[in-house]
Amino acid sequence: MEFKQLRDIKSWSIYFIVKLLLFVQGLLGFHLLANLGLVLILLLRLESNTFHRLRHASAVLLAAGLLYLDAQAVHGDSLLNGELLYSASLTTALISFVYYYSRRFIETSIFVLCGFLLVGLKQAGVPLWPGMNTQLAKQQVAVDAGKSLDETLQTTLDQFFKTAASRHHGYNPPAKPDFDIVFLSICSMAWRDLEVTGLDRHPLLERFDIYFDHFNSATSYSGPALIRLLRADCGQQPHESLFNTAGAGSGLARCEMFRNLSSLGFDEKLVMNHDGEFGGFLRQLRENGGIDAPLTAQQNLKVAQKSFDGTPIYDDGAALDHWLSQRSRAPDTPQLVLYNTVTLHDGNRLLNQKNVVGLEGYEFRARHLLDQLQVFIAKLEASQRKTLLVLIPEHGAGLQGDKMQLSGMREIPSPSITHIPVAVKLIGANRQGNEARVTADSSYFALSSLIQRITERDAFNSSGYSPAQLIDGLPTTQPVAQNEGSTVMRFKGIYHVSLDGGRRWSPYPGSR
Structure with a gap:
């Protein structure tokens, strides 16, 4: 083969390079012989304009068919798979940029043929790059479960929600609570x-009594996260069920943690460092979460x-101090407070x-x-007011992207976004023993169950409480996270993602 013949496939380099990179990510199959056949057609040469046009038209049709065939190997019959299309568009844009600026200096067709060689070696069983081959993973799960991956995971997801629907607890404290x-x-x-920014060792994270090491937020958006928290007295619900109207008429009243705690004598308070209007956030808390308290006034903050x-967006220290000042005016009534801050939301602009x-x-x-939360805790301790303090983020910022999402994107609730730092501190109680860590997979129902135990065991008024005893046997929850149109679930140690309602699943690249 003459070197100048290789240049005839140079204009096709982007097509092949994108497919090869998607194959490496496990997002696309690669039928080696069929793709080599397309390369051979592109290399055919006759001094005829008619032949050239015919070859070009045939190559375009074959390339489209091959793309469908390669995609089908991983994603089934639907080429319009969100995971594939997103990664393909991103990869194409990147390769096109590199190709445009390097085409005068680099013979890209050489890289294409080298890529074919590496794929051949990989398919022959030679380990060339780290990561999971999607087809191999599907075959392994099918062998283990006796079904296809899609059937196995859909059955697992259905069973997860069936079990979660049976979970519920109430509250039966010995007396009216006297703590916030x-x-x-x-x-x-x-x-x-926190790890990316080096803040995972911040002193605040060492000031609590009980830590949840593997807490799953179950979503990557604020509204659904707060609804899940407010309905924590029941097991995890499917995403679409979150937007059923809350209240007694809907059958969800027993799940509404704030209303259930309010019935014990707590006075609800809602404090935020924003107005809650964007995206109907405040309305969702009321209609779907069952919180009745008016938003605390924000004038002069x-x-x-x-x-x-x-x-x-108001200063967190100022907003919390405002609540503390109001708190001192009604010392006899225990308060149930939800403080929500959007200080870390992407797109905010600092002032002054x-x-x-x-x-x-x-x-x-x-x-x-x-730092401000540290000061707030110190003020709570100095006030000597008994307080059950719960640190519970909504979701992550997605600062570090992955093979499916750019940094800052949260459309897919990946483990790096839904694994949040949750911790509990009993201020004014007599702790016996060291701090305790919940090391099992957990979510909102475990947190709600812990609050139930603290109220029913009267941890603030007894001679002392043991963090280890409080967390012993807390309910576990398998990591399942959902947004509208996407589900991420761990199965046999591997996270899988579905973007079509659970009909088709693929291993989440790079996650275990």
């Missing part, structure tokens, strides 16, 4: 975000940031200081927030 419960709900803070839509953005901007805002 304060939830610190933080938008956009997962363990991965210090404005620290402006959100992407121009609305004010250098507006750092990106990773640096997130690290700056997160460090300041954690």
Whole structure:
């Protein structure tokens, strides 16, 4: 073969390189002989314009058919798979950019043929790159379960929700509680975000009594996350069920943690550092979460940031201090407080200081927030008011992207976004023994069950409480996370994703 013949496939390099990269990611099959056949057709040469046009038209048709065939090997009959199309569009854009600026200096067709060689070696069983081959993983699960991967995971998901639907608990404390419960709900803070910014060792995270090491937020969006928290007295519900109207008429009243705790004598309070209007957030809390308290007044609070839509975001320290000052005016009634902050939300603009953005901007805002929460805890301790303090972020920011999503994207609730730092502190109680860690997979029902135990065992008024005893035997929850149109679930140690309602599944690239 003459070297100049290789140049005839140069204009097709993007097509082959994109397919090869998607194959490496496990998002596309690669029929080696069929793709080589297309290359041979492209290399055919006759001095005839008619032959050239015919060859080109045939190659385009064959290329489209091959793409469908290769996609079908992983994604079944639907070529319009969101996972594949998103990765393909992103990869194509990147390769096109590189190709445009390097085509004068690099003979890209050589790389295409080298890629074919590597694929041949890989399919022959030679380990060339790390990662999971999607087809192999599907075959392995099918062997283990006696079904296809899709059937196995759909059955597993159905059984998960069936079991979750039977979970429920009530509250039966020995007397009216005499302590506050304060939830610190933080938008956009997962363990991965803290690790990327070096804040996973922040002193705040060492000040609690009980830690949940493997807590799953079950979603990557704020509204659904808060609804799941507010319905924590029942097991995990499917995403579409979150937007059923809450209240006694819907049959969901028994799930509504705030209303159930309020019936014990707690006075509900809703405090936020934003107005809650964007996306109908505040309306969702009321209609779907069952929270009845009015939003605490925000007049004269210090404005620290402006959100992407121009609305004010108030300083966390100022908002929490405002609640503390109001709290001191009604000392006899225990309060149930939900504090929600969007300080870390992407797109916020800092005021009265250098507006750092990106990773640096997130690290700056997160460090300041954690520092302010440290001060808030110190003030609670100094007040000597008995307080059950719960740190529970909504979801992560997705600072570090992966093979399916760019950094900052949260359409798919990947494990790096839904693994959040949840911790509990009993301020004013007599702790016996060391802090305790919940090491099993858990979610909102485990947190609600812990609160139930604290109220029923009267942990604040007994001679002492043991964190280890409080967490012993808490209910576990398999990691399942959903947004509208996407589900991520761990099965046999491997995370799988479905983008079509659970009909088709693929291993989530790089996640275990």
